[in-house]
Amino acid sequence: MxxxxxxxxxxxxxxxxxxxxxxxxxxxxxxxxxxxxxxxxxxxxxxxxxxxxxxxxxxxxxxxxxxxxxxxxxxxxxxxxxxxxxxxxxxxxxxxxxxxxxxxxxxxxxxxxxxxxxxxxxxxxxxxxxxxxxxxxxxxxxxxxxxxxxxxxxxxxxxxxxxxxxxxxxxxxxxxxxxxxxxxxxxxxxTQVSTALALAGLFEAERAYASALVTGALSTDAAKGSDGPFDPRIHALRGHRGQAEAAASLRALMDGSAIRASHRVDDPRVQDPYCLRCQPQVMGACLDILRQAAATLEIEANGVSDNPLVFSAESEVISGGNFHAEPVAFAADTIAMAICEIGSLAERRITLLTDPVLSGLPAFLTPRPGLNSGFMIPQVTAAALVAENRQRAMPASVDSIPTSANQEDHVSMATHGARRLLPMAGNLRAILGIEYLAAAQGCDFHAPLRSSPKLEQARGILRACVPTLEEDRHMAPDMHAATELIAIGALAELTEVSL
The missing domain is CATH 1.10.275.10 (Fumarase/aspartase (N-terminal domain))
Structure with a gap:
């Protein structure tokens, strides 16, 4: 290379x-x-x-x-x-x-x-x-x-x-x-440290984004949700590239699902909750701003940002301000917003699956609710992580503070803004790991019906290390295993996403 x-x-x-x-x-x-x-x-x-x-x-x-x-x-x-x-x-x-x-x-x-x-x-x-x-x-x-x-x-x-x-x-x-x-x-x-941290956050967000498409599709099947909202005609009328691509990914992931086919005609529900129905709109918007951040960071990564700068052809040295990391700060802020929203939407799907009124599944996804708590507290954990990411997602770029005896009287806070991204991405992976477990468990209740080939592949990857939850057990190891699968890109490989 x-x-x-x-x-x-x-x-x-x-x-x-x-x-x-x-x-x-x-x-x-x-x-x-x-x-x-x-x-x-x-x-x-x-x-x-x-x-x-x-x-x-x-x-x-x-x-x-x-x-x-x-x-x-x-x-x-x-x-x-x-x-x-x-x-x-x-x-x-x-x-x-x-x-x-x-x-x-x-x-x-x-x-x-x-x-x-x-x-x-x-x-x-x-x-x-x-x-x-x-x-x-x-x-x-x-x-x-x-x-x-x-x-x-x-x-x-x-x-x-x-x-x-x-x-x-x-x-x-x-x-x-x-x-x-x-x-x-x-x-x-x-700006190499702030740029490196922002790029690291971008690359982790990129992998989590692709994984969230898979867990989102699996949750849709677990809830017997409709794939109608992913119809390409809907998204062509609006015109956002990311939205259309997110919808296409979700359609491809659900294509061939027997679970979906089983209720295509006689399902009494007219519309699904937004966390299922509006996945293309939310995930598409996240994809668009991640791409915008990627374009900014690619330029910054290739630029010269020290001072003063040497212009050999003219034998001149000129002092300027390329070290000011405002572009990186803005990019980091948008990545933080995307990470926050991807997790927020996923948590809503977890909540839907654990609520029998909304999902039609057993309460908290356990065959014997009451004696067993099932996914009651993993949903609480996901909610806690979403709240933490929301707090961290507030823009850092607007929080300038003067330094160096007011010589440097406006600063970008880019490094602080970019440094939060890896912890935020870690929270997001844990949220998606919980959704992965909950969605697979939800689909288990629909047996012998099977999901689509790609979603069954996703379930198979999980079930190779985490069995179906029949009775309450130590949940942390299951959550850790699912989160690690998200971290290594096991789900991201099932759908194509390009920044």
Whole structure:
């Protein structure tokens, strides 16, 4: 897998998150070395340029002597490594390194080729810096977390699973990185941490979305719901792409269901509740905004977001604000809303299935209600997780707070907004795992009638590890097993969804 700076597709970043290690397209070396040469030429001229021979932020007016330039870059890394909290997961850190590599390799950051080689070597060896998750406001980039990343490359701090950074580099036959002019700032400035977290949330939401189509279809069959609302003519009249595609997926999943066929003529119900009937409208809207977020994040992943930027052709260095992560913040907010709504709709279907008045099934999906509680409390758990996701889904992008003595007086909060996505996605997987169990149990009551081939495949995957609930038993292991099937994509593979 080749990482071409500025041209990497979403599929590459998805693969990196899932464990792939990309190789950098070496044709970018000329642009990188031109950028470094431009920085060297400016220094020879003695010009004052922000971040190269000046202080940072509110201290930008302080001129730094040539003899202190190496110390300046080291100091900014160590002073900015002020993150707190748990370390970012390894999958996210791998993305951070790959994103930073792709950005610096565009040649607009003024770093030497040695910096590119260091990042690439860490990726290839699986050396992932320990990066505390909290401490960035999403402008001037992700300063604190990227400082921890850079410090590890310098032999300060730790690598995940490797311990102390200097010793880890030695074990891998690598020398600590010694920073040249501007290189500390180039490594610290940028949106790579917020973007990595948002991409991770996107990829987990993508898998959960596809899984929710399957659990939603299975719930529809368990409730003997109608597939009429999935008729393509309905959705063509409205015109939303996601809605039409969601309806098509649901139709395909239910195609050939004997359960559905059994009540096509004599069912007295005129309309199903919204959680069944309006699946295309809700899930389609979620798909549309996930795609919008994906488009934004693909652009951001390929962009250059540090400051100042080097334009070699004109021998200029220009200070700007590409480090402001507002696009990422908006993308993270929309992903959070989609995650929240997918779970909210699923919980309503769980509730429908456990209510005998609505579903026509035994109360709480147990053959002997009263003696047994069945799915009574798993539904409560799903409701609790939905409430938690609703609280987390409030927009983060509107919550700016001034920093750096009001030099950085408007920030994006993108990193905070993106960091919540993985826990939210974990909640969603658990909700869908509960629905998976409840829907399969509901269909069991319709035996000997069988669902569609695809939905029977979904039931078979579950029943291979979780038997039908005949009497009350320890529910947590069942829920864990079903949630793990959602997490690994066992259901997502049954329907095609493309961002």
């Amino acid at each position: 080749i990482l071409s700076p500025g041209r990497a597709p979403l599929a590459l970043w998805r693969a990196v998150y899932r464990g792939a290690v990309p190789s950098l397209d070496g044709s970018c070396r000329e642009a990188v070395e031109a950028g470094a040469a431009t920085v060297a030429a400016i220094l020879r001229k003695g010009e004052a340029v922000y971040g190269i021979n000046t202080g940072f932020g509110k201290l930008a007016q302080v001129r730094i002597a040539d003899a202190d330039l190496a110390t300046l870059q080291r100091n900014i890394v160590l002073s900015h490594a002020a993150g707190v909290g748990e370390n970012l997961p390894a999958d996210v850190v791998r993305l951070v390194l790959a994103l930073k590599l792709g950005s610096l390799a565009r040649g607009a950051s003024g770093v030497r080729w040695a910096v590119i080689e260091m990042l690439a070597a860490c990726l290839q060896r699986g050396l992932l810096p320990a990066i505390p998750a909290q401490g960035s406001v999403g402008a001037s980039g992700d300063l604190a977390p990227l400082a921890h990343m850079t410090a590890a490359l310098m032999g300060v701090g730790e690598f995940l699973g490797e311990g102390e950074a200097s010793a880890a580099l030695t074990r891998h036959g690598m020398e600590p990185l010694v920073l040249g002019p501007k290189e500390g700032l180039a490594l610290l400035n940028g």
